[in-house]
Ligand code: IMP
C-alpha cells in the first residue's frame with residue numbers, strides 16, 4: 001500500500017470544522033500531528049452523539065494510534081496535562097509525543113495577552129486571551145521556556161525571571177516561585193512524552209506509516225497571509241508543516257482544504273461578506289469553542305477560498321455545515337470584490353481600512369431543512385443529495401477548479417459523505 005502523508009488546513013477564519021474532518025479521516029492514519037498554534041484552537045469531535053473538545057491534542061486522537069505535538073506549537077503544560085488525563089480516560093493506549101522544542105505558555109503570557117489587548121483599546125484584535133501572541137513573541141525574542149526545560153526548576157525560574165526583567169512593566173507582580181513550581185510539577189508528569197518529535201516522524205515515515213498533519217485556525221488568520229493585524233501569531237498554511245514539525249515538505253502530497261458552507265469569524269477585522277443578522281449564528285450554534293464568544297457570520301466568500309486554495313495548494317476540499325445553510329430561505333455566495341473601482345477574484349494582498357468594498361453576489365435556491373432526512377442521504381451517497389445542494393457544491397468546485405470530496409452534513413463523525 002502507498003503511504004499517505006496529508007495535511008488538513010482551514011481555508012477561512014478558523015472553525016471550519018477541521019476537527020470533525022480530521023477525526024473522520026484518521027481511521028486511515030497512524031499518526032496525527034499538530035504543527036502550529038496552541039490552546040487558542042478549539043476542535044469539537046462528536047462520536048455517536050458524545051462530544052469531545054480538543055484544544056492542544058490533535059483531533060485525530062480518537063482514531064490514530066499516536067498524537068504528536070510539534071515544535072511549531074506553544075503549549076500550556078497545565079492545560080495539556082488536563083487534556084491528556086481526559087484523553088487517557090477515553091483511550092488509554094494512545095501514544096503521545098511532544099516536541100521538546102515547542103514553546104511553553106505560562107500564566108505570564110496570559111496576563112500579557114490581556115494587557116496588550118487593553119493597550120490596543122479600540123484596535124484590539126479580540127484574541128482568545130490564552131497567551132498565544134506573547135508566547136510567540138518570546139519565541140522570536142529568543143526568550144522561550146521550551147518543553148524540554150520543564151525538568152529543571154532552576155531553568156524555569158531563571159527564564160521566568162529573565163522574562164519579568166524584560167517585560168516586568170507589563171506583567172506587574174507575579175509569584176515566580178508558585179508559577180515555576182506549577183510548571184515543574186506539570187513537567188514532571190509530561191516529561192515521559194517529551195522528545196524529538198521530528199526524529200519520531202522520520203522513523204514513522206521510514207516504516208511506511210500514514211501521517212496526517214492537522215492545521216489549527218485558518219488561512220485568513222495566518223500571521224503572514226491573513227488579515228493582519230487581526231490574525232493569530234503562527235503560520236496556519238500547509239507550508240508551515242515543515243517548520244512546525246521538522247518533517248520535510250517534499251514528502252507531503254495531499255492537502256485537504258476544509259471550509260464551512262458559509263463564513264464565520266470570531267474577533268475583529270475585515271469580513272467582506274458579513275451578514276448583519278443572527279440567523280446563521282442561531283441555526284449553526286456559532287459560538288467559539290475556546291471562548292464561548294458569539295461568532296460573526298456571513299456568506300461564503302470565493303475570493304477568500306481562491307486565495308486559501310492557492311496559498312495551501314489544496315488538491316481536494318471538504319465542505320461542512322451544508323445542513324445548517326439549508327435552513328435559510330435564500331442563499332448567497334460572494335463571487336468577487338470591487339475595491340476602489342478595481343475587480344478582485346482573489347483576496348488581495350492588502351485592503352486599506354478606508355477603502356470601500358463592494359461584494360458581487362450570486363444567489364442560490366435553498367435545499368431546505370434536511371435534518372429529518374440526513375440518515376437517508378448517508379446511505380445513498382452524493383447523487384441522492386438534494387439537487388439545489390449539488391448545484392451549490394458544483395458551483396464552488398467550478399469556481400475553485402478543485403473537487404469537493406468530503407461533504408459534512410452534521411457534527412457527528414457518521415454524518416459524512418465521501419464522493
Ligand atoms: P489568538 O490566537 O488568541 O492570539 O487570537 C487572534 C485571533 O485569532 C482572534 O481573532 C481569535 O478569535 C482568532 N482565533 C485564534 N484561534 C482561533 C480558532 O481556533 N478558531 C477561530 N478563531 C481563532
Ligand code: MG
Nearest residue numbers: 015042043289
Ligand atoms: Mg474551532
